[in-house]
Amino acid sequence: MASQQFDPPSGTRDFLAGDLRVREHVFAAIRDVFQRYGFEPLQTPAFERLETLTGRYGDEGDKLIFKILRRGEHEASGDADLALRYDMTVPLARVVAAYGSQLPMPYKRFVMGPVWRADRPGRGRFREFAQCDLDVVGSTSPLADGEVVCAIADALAAVGLGDYTILINSRRALTGLLRAYQVPAEVGGQVLITLDKLDKLKPDEVVGELVDERSLDPATAEALVGDLTAADAVDRLRAALADDEDGRAGLAEVDRVIESAAPVAGAERLVFTPRLVRGLGYYTGIIFEVVAEGMPGSIAGGGRYDHLIESLGGPDIPAVGGSLGVERIIGLLSAEAVTAPRLDVAITVMSDEDAAAAMDFAARLRHAGRSAEVYLGSSRKLGRQLRWAAERRARYALIYGQQERDAGLVTVRDMDSGDQQQVAPDQLAVVIGA
Amino acid sequence: MASQQFDPPSGTRDFLAGDLRVREHVFAAIRDVFQRYGFEPLQTPAFERLETLTGRYGDEGDKLIFKILRRGEHEASGDADLALRYDMTVPLARVVAAYGSQLPMPYKRFVMGPVWRADRPGRGRFREFAQCDLDVVGSTSPLADGEVVCAIADALAAVGLGDYTILINSRRALTGLLRAYQVPAEVGGQVLITLDKLDKLKPDEVVGELVDERSLDPATAEALVGDLTAADAVDRLRAALADDEDGRAGLAEVDRVIESAAPVAGAERLVFTPRLVRGLGYYTGIIFEVVAEGMPGSIAGGGRYDHLIESLGGPDIPAVGGSLGVERIIGLLSAEAVTAPRLDVAITVMSDEDAAAAMDFAARLRHAGRSAEVYLGSSRKLGRQLRWAAERRARYALIYGQQERDAGLVTVRDMDSGDQQQVAPDQLAVVIGA
Numbered sequence: 125m126a127s128q129q130f131d132p133p134s135g136t137r138d139f140l141a142g143d144l145r146v147r148e149h150v151f152a153a154i155r156d157v158f159q160r161y162g163f164e165p166l167q168t169p170a171f172e173r174l175e176t177l178t179g180r181y182g183d184e185g186d187k188l189i190f191k192i193l194r195r196g197e198h199e200a201s202g203d204a205d206l207a208l209r210y211d212m213t214v215p216l217a218r219v220v221a222a223y224g225s226q227l228p229m230p231y232k233r234f235v236m237g238p239v240w241r242a243d244r245p246g247r248g249r250f251r252e253f254a255q256c257d258l259d260v261v262g263s264t265s266p267l268a269d270g271e272v273v274c275a276i277a278d279a280l281a282a283v284g285l286g287d288y289t290i291l292i293n294s295r296r297a298l299t300g301l302l303r304a305y306q307v308p309a310e311v312g313g314q315v316l317i318t319l320d321k322l323d324k325l326k327p328d329e330v331v332g333e334l335v336d337e338r339s340l341d342p343a344t345a346e347a348l349v350g351d352l353t354a355a356d357a358v359d360r361l362r363a364a365l366a367d368d369e370d371g372r373a374g375l376a377e378v379d380r381v382i383e384s385a386a387p388v389a390g391a392e393r394l395v396f397t398p399r400l401v402r403g404l405g406y407y408t409g410i411i412f413e414v415v416a417e418g419m420p421g422s423i424a425g426g427g428r429y430d431h432l433i434e435s436l437g438g439p440d441i442p443a444v445g446g447s448l449g450v451e452r453i454i455g456l457l458s459a460e461a462v463t464a465p466r467l468d469v470a471i472t473v474m475s476d477e478d479a480a481a482a483m484d485f486a487a488r489l490r491h492a493g494r495s496a497e498v499y500l501g502s503s504r505k506l507g508r509q510l511r512w513a514a515e516r517r518a519r520y521a522l523i524y525g526q527q528e529r530d531a532g533l534v535t536v537r538d539m540d541s542g543d544q545q546q547v548a549p550d551q552l553a554v555v556i557g558a
Numbered sequence: 559m560a561s562q563q564f565d566p567p568s569g570t571r572d573f574l575a576g577d578l579r580v581r582e583h584v585f586a587a588i589r590d591v592f593q594r595y596g597f598e599p600l601q602t603p604a605f606e607r608l609e610t611l612t613g614r615y616g617d618e619g620d621k622l623i624f625k626i627l628r629r630g631e632h633e634a635s636g637d638a639d640l641a642l643r644y645d646m647t648v649p650l651a652r653v654v655a656a657y658g659s660q661l662p663m664p665y666k667r668f669v670m671g672p673v674w675r676a677d678r679p680g681r682g683r684f685r686e687f688a689q690c691d692l693d694v695v696g697s698t699s700p701l702a703d704g705e706v707v708c709a710i711a712d713a714l715a716a717v718g719l720g721d722y723t724i725l726i727n728s729r730r731a732l733t734g735l736l737r738a739y740q741v742p743a744e745v746g747g748q749v750l751i752t753l754d755k756l757d758k759l760k761p762d763e764v765v766g767e768l769v770d771e772r773s774l775d776p777a778t779a780e781a782l783v784g785d786l787t788a789a790d791a792v793d794r795l796r797a798a799l800a801d802d803e804d805g806r807a808g809l810a811e812v813d814r815v816i817e818s819a820a821p822v823a824g825a826e827r828l829v830f831t832p833r834l835v836r837g838l839g840y841y842t843g844i845i846f847e848v849v850a851e852g853m854p855g856s857i858a859g860g861g862r863y864d865h866l867i868e869s870l871g872g873p874d875i876p877a878v879g880g881s882l883g884v885e886r887i888i889g890l891l892s893a894e895a896v897t898a899p900r901l902d903v904a905i906t907v908m909s910d911e912d913a914a915a916a917m918d919f920a921a922r923l924r925h926a927g928r929s930a931e932v933y934l935g936s937s938r939k940l941g942r943q944l945r946w947a948a949e950r951r952a953r954y955a956l957i958y959g960q961q962e963r964d965a966g967l968v969t970v971r972d973m974d975s976g977d978q979q980q981v982a983p984d985q986l987a988v989v990i991g992a
Contacts, residue, residue, distance in 0.1 A: 140660070192625065384914055387917050479817075480817050494594070495593060
């Protein structure tokens with residue numbers, strides 16, 4: 125049999141204990157932060173009705189939805205009626221629609237769990253991967269924007285990522301930008317899509333695309349790109365936006381979120397970034413992206429999306445949220461970053477007659493909160509069993525042979541120093557501290 | 559729009575914060591116990607290759623597998639190539655085959671997570687539900703059997719279920735039973751399937767089925783059922799089994815597991831139950847089932863299955879394991895059984911100008927480990943915001959108006975007593991203890 129038949133399906137992973145330790149460490153640290161902010165956990169099913177998901181992610185997204193065949197008599201039809209969740213936002217919209225009055229308002233929720241996309245698997249790209257979102261649904265307050273940014277900053281600190289910058293802009297500032305530079309309204313959206321490439325392409329290339337593909341006149345394209353990429357871009361853009369109503373409103377949004385997030389993230393990490401577009405799609409207010417030194421792309425992002433829940437089939441309710449790139453964050457942490465807890469006690473078994481005593485010692489230690497394992501192999505040789513204790517990285521080993529049985533004592537061996545002492549069984553949990 | 563369009567798919571559930579608290583409490587308590595026993599966590603993908611799952615669960619089981627359509631150019635074919643996992647045992651067999659030498663041996667692993675079955679949804683029966691399994695792979699030691707039983711007993715105690723009985727039998731004792739009562743070998747398996755109904759049917763009905771459907775002669779059927787249901791069934795069966803080699807070996811297995819589990823479960827909870835069959839299928843040694851007073855069916859069960867992993871496509875390796883009925887256990891706990899942690903501090907916002915101060919107070923408290931929420935509504939009235947603080951079940955509310963601003967202090971209101979005091983911002987985390 126080919127050995128790959130035992131691999132997990134393409135684009136998915138098995139997580140053994142070491143991997144899970146790192147993942148759980150990251151999830152627990154983030155969960156702890158979000159709960160301190162008063163965000164509540166939510167868990168929705170792995171699959172949704174197919175019609176809940178289709179048409180929500182554009183043509184490209186729709187192709188990546190994993191569809192589940194109808195069962196029973198309908199199976200032969202080859203039709204699907206369910207689909208694995210593609211993200212956490214559509215389920216959120218459904219939950220807000222379904223439980224509206226049962227939810228606290230504003231509804232502050234976070235979610236951490238797998239989503240599934242039938243993407244082409246590749247380095248760092250999976251078909252099953254964890255998403256971590258937090259959202260405030262039902263508040264238009266700029267403080268809600270600030271809370272989302274702060275919670276993400278605190279979560280990054282909690283997982284040990286301190287060297288990051290939060291790029292901040294506003295959808296309204298972008299509207300003002302287009303007007304301030306006299307970009308024709310009909311090409312505005314397309315121009316922003318091109319400007320979004322300023323972090324990847326050279327300024328000249330962006331100017332070229334604006335002129336060639338977006339039909340912008342060269343002088344406007346040069347001015348726009350020149351100002352956005354200048355050393356004093358922020359000053360130039362603040363001046364330009366100040367002349368436009370949306371521009372001023374957008375600047376005020378940016379300044380308010382920077383002010384409210386500064387106590388947590390530090391003002392120096394919060395950077396007004398006029399060229400930040402963030403795909404544009406559904407955002408209506410503040411947008412932000414977190415970048416880290418030496419890493420391409422972003423490790424977190426989000427923004428305000430006041431009409432998205434309605435467009436996904438939910439009620440018309442304002443919302444602001446963010447997403448942490450947990451898989452990328454986990455990828456940054458080495459397995460050694462989260463040390464495995466040591467086994468407290470490895471209990472040897474010197475003869476079949478002593479098995480019950482071994483189980484009794486194990487029970488005493490476990491009830492006192494220590495971790496303990498009993499030797500489950502067939503050897504009755506001490507040397508073999510002490511090697512097992514060392515492989516299990518035990519702090520102590522217990523030895524109970526004829527001599528100990530006669531004395532009513534048990535030998536406790538310190539696996540690091542090799543020191544041994546004999547103690548009464550009811551003193552085990554005292555001698556072997558937590 | 560019909561409101562049920564926002565329900566989760568049939569047979570699945572959305573878990574809001576209160577439900578998740580109970581579930582997480584149960585999972586965490588069990589996880590803690592299993593880790594004290596040295597079991598390692600494992601997590602496999604939600605789906606497996608279709609061929610990994612089909613043919614493993616019998617015809618009835620196969621019908622309940624959720625199949626996932628092929629994507630891309632093959633989608634139109636209506637063929638499936640993946641399927642949602644149906645249990646945790648087939649993925650375990652695949653993992654043991656895939657990672658053999660990387661795993662500690664014996665490999666003691668536990669797993670908690672959802673599985674999916676296209677069953678007809680009903681009261682207490684779901685299409686997405688959690689399973690919780692623990693297994694020892696690679697040990698033939700009877701101590702491994704004992705460890706599994708002990709870990710399950712300790713886990714039940716940890717979730718607050720103390721009033722249970724562990725029924726114990728052995729596959730070899732059943733082989734001996736059939737021989738001791740001279741049941742023809744060719745109907746042995748069928749006879750056991752009928753005897754398995756002794757916990758649901760009356761003895762007469764079981765005798766009737768043995769005679770009518772299993773072709774057992776009436777005298778044998780009467781003797782078998784009479785002895786198994788007698789007040790002194792255990793004595794009668796011990797005597798009968800003592801004359802048969804498999805019977806004696808089975809009794810020894812039962813006695814050893816009772817002896818080794820007694821320090822944890824208590825000898826009075828461990829009951830040799832000669833009529834226990836447990837579906838028979840793949841078990842090769844000890845079998846057990848945990849029943850609780852007043853509850854139909856079982857809340858846990860398991861046994862030794864030395865050739866199952868091989869039959870599922872893995873290596874031929876001995877194993878013993880058990881499964882906790884976590885959904886049933888969760889169903890026994892009311893939401894009130896796990897009290898929600900209270901919000902430590904609700905922070906009011908008296909004017910837009912004070913918003914940054916509110917965020918600063920929140921940051922100070924959160925960094926000191928307290929949970930804190932900032933008011934995100936539009937009202938600037940104190941009464942409205944104190945009602946919000948009460949709704950959020952906050953221990954304290956902070957008030958920061960003009961008077962406080964002038965004094966450089968903040969008012970801390972005890973939400974239970976109504977007492978108020980003014981403190982300096984840097985004293986907040988001192989005044990508001992953990």
